[in-house]
Amino acid sequence: MSSLDRIRTIYIKELIDILRDRRTLIAMIVVPIVLYPLLMVGSLQAVTIQAKSLDEEKYVIGVVGHEQKNLLEYMLQWDAKLVSQEHQANENEAADSEETKAAAPLGELVKIIAIKTKDALRVNIRERAIHLGIVFESNVFLKAIDQQNGVTILSDEADVRGQYVTSRLSDMFDRISNRLVEQRKKRAALPALFDQPFAIDFVNLSAPQSILGQILPLILILMTITGAIYPAIDLTAGERERGTLESLMVCPVPVIDLIVGKFLVVTTVAIMGATLNLASVTATVYFGGFDMLIATSGQGLPLGTMLLILVCLIPFAVLMSAMMLAVCSFARTFKEAQNYVTPVILAALLPGGMAALPAAKLEGVMLVMPVGNMVLLTRELLLGAPVQLGHLLTVLLSTTLYAGAAVAIAATLFGKESVVFADSGSMKTLFSRKLFKPMRLPSVAMSLLYVSLLFPAWFFVQSALSPGPNESAVSLLQTSAWLMPLMFVLLPMLMMTFWKVSVKQALSFKVPSVRHLFSAILLGLCMWVPAHELNLIQYQLLGMPQAFAEQAESMAATLQALPLGGVILIIAIIPAVSEELLFRGFLMGGLSSSARKWTAIIASAAIFGVFHFLLFKFIVTATLGILLGYLCWQSRSIWPAIIAHALHNSVAVISIVSPTTFERMGIKLEDGAHLPWTVLLIGCGAVVTGLILANRRSPSPQQSAIVTA
Amino acid sequence: MDMVFADNLVKSFSTPDGKEKRAVDRLTFRVGEGQIYGLLGPNGAGKTTTLRMLSGLMAPTGGRAILAGYDVAEQPQEVKRVLGFLTANTGLYQRLTARELLIYFAQLHGKTKQDAHDKADHLIEWLGLKDFALLRCGALSTGQKQRVNIARALIADPPILIMDEPTLGLDVLSNRIILEYIKRERDRGKTIILSTHYLDEAEDMCDNIGLIYDGKLVAEGTLDVLRKQSGEERLSNIFLKIIHASEKVEAAIK
CATH class of the missing domain: 3.40.190 (D-Maltodextrin-Binding Protein; domain 2)
Incomplete structure (x- = not known):
């Protein structure tokens, strides 16, 4: 039985279970269908009555x-x-005497x-x-x-x-x-217009959605949260409280499958609940004749807008459900879960509220602010503002990353001994270092959690470091080169040391075989060839942002003025080492502790791509990430990936700093020009050879031990 | 072959005042195929903790557990495939019917939909659950619930059954029905570990008995062996005598 089959089985069972619960039905159906119209009609009538009574x-x-x-x-x-x-x-003018x-x-x-x-x-x-x-x-x-x-x-x-x-x-x-x-x-015999030099007519062009656009995203958060709370608690802490958890945990099902199935149910219920809420509000507004109140121009809500809101609901529901599930997995009883949920809601409302401020814009750090970025995206879409594809992708991918991290945390906590058995000591065992068992690899949750915290932080550093008009780009580059080893390598290492993860094994500090070293050199020297062509295809499809082109040009000028060795160190080597240790070491290592080979390679490569923030380069970076991940996996060592990455970066630096080197070889790297076919042939041939060389996997330490014995 | 091998199992917990307490202390025993092994002891002796370690729900602090040749710590998924586990106060999904619940667990054990339906219907027939198979579990009586629970533990037809106090809180009739189930399963060749503190029940059921007290195995053997050892006839007297002896030994050591 495949993982998907199991998840489907769990999904169907949990959905039936939760939909048969009276409490879910009340929260999901009765509240929106009865309460909203009642509240709306009631409060409107109260306002009207008060206004009337003031008139009388x-x-x-x-x-x-x-x-x-x-x-x-x-x-x-x-x-x-x-x-x-x-x-x-x-x-006399009109009969409208309302x-x-x-x-x-x-x-x-x-x-x-x-x-x-x-x-x-x-x-x-x-x-x-x-x-x-x-x-x-x-x-x-x-x-x-x-x-x-x-x-x-x-x-x-x-x-x-x-x-x-x-x-x-x-x-x-x-x-x-x-x-x-x-x-x-x-x-005084003055003309009629004597005191009216201007005839001013204020015309309001705001669309009916505008007011909605400001408040609706926040309402959406609240709706999805209310929808997700109860099922999240019921499916996690509820299992333990009703004594069904032990029977579940002795089934031959990986915890991650259980959690994914449950997560999908919580998301479904949250979306269903929010949809019903939305439908009820819309119906009340239409049939109650209150659309004047919401829509400033009195046209009511276009149906398209409602559909758009429904689509926006999905990522909200995904993130909220994952977060709820993560905190509830930690709880042993309903009450405990409810206590954990409250601060999470407040924490989610804070960035949400910030983003709802009229001055907030979908740019800079707000692009990666959890919850806040979704609120802003929804608002832009509702207002009909053009949203850049890159921004849209950044918001969706970062939200996916956060939700993924939350699901991984849920999977780690759910069914954990100290959570399942209240009698097995206190919750302290989860944090008491003395009781940690030494581990070979970090857990998926640990690496995903760190990476998803690092993501907004690194984004912030990057945007804080982007040079202003009067700043020297060089000193900023140097700062970045110092921060990278700190944030990408040192902090994960400290984290692993604390949790007794073997740093040496997790980061694969093993001497590689000559074969894989050779493969790394081939790949490092020649990957730029297919990457260059891939970039061209991407530019043709998506176009290159003007700002980026300008930035690249000014960067080239800055770099040419510096010693080549320093530039290579700062731009090529330090990032290569840091990124490899983080993405191929810490992250891929963590993923491989419970995912299969290609899942681990592709997922870490995709996150590596997202981390470069330039989304129009996503495909190229992610592809490089896959090649490097493959190299690291096959060699069981981080060094080949570091060498290949550093060489690749160095080639790129040289192509920027001294294009003449390439011209001497008859290669022109002008914008939009394809490489000569000889270069293409040699380059791709070398990459393929490198991959073939990498194809044989190094034996694992246990296997080699057997051989030597 | 030993179907179950508990090898020097240790489980220690830290008490609120920071001290370490051994709930299970170097426990070793073996169970052969087709046997009912009775794990006997007073409340808090460490029976449940031992069973949880055998099933992989708890990680032992020391020692290891081997089930059907698989090491619980190394191959937890394989162990879960050969194991049916019934805990003392297992809950059921209140809002599923007994039949739906059985089908669900069959599917979790990797059965296809058709297989799961057949298996559930077979168990409903075999264990006589027909009268309430289509009722929601929330509406069942304690005895009916426990019968459904046993069906759940048997759903994948596992060679090893671990049952923690399967008759706790049941009336005489349900008690008898459930003990009959267990014997029938043994006769079909299953290896069964039964924990209980009803001694007459154990006397009636078990091929081999391990007496556990304060986390340690204080005596082990067939009923006859235990009788000879202690010179007592009834299991409850044997039990008291052995416990008494072990306490004396401990006092002497101190």
């Missing part, structure tokens, strides 16, 4: 002295006349109280006995064209009713002012 309530306005009371009453009466005139005009009949005239709603002093007025407002106070400078209505009456309006901003009267009152002043200005212009 009685308000108290305080003035100082009876003369001012008369003045205000006069103004209110006049305003009422102005309003009714406006209504008639509107009704808005105009909104509220009764202000005069009918207010009661005016004359108070003796201004101070008493203030006290009354603070005590909310009066909603608003008004003080006129002059006690009479001033109509002359050169006169102005000062008006002070006192209110408590925290009082809803005070605010309501204030806004109604300022409307009143606007209307009366306008009328007075018209009269003044007539009396």
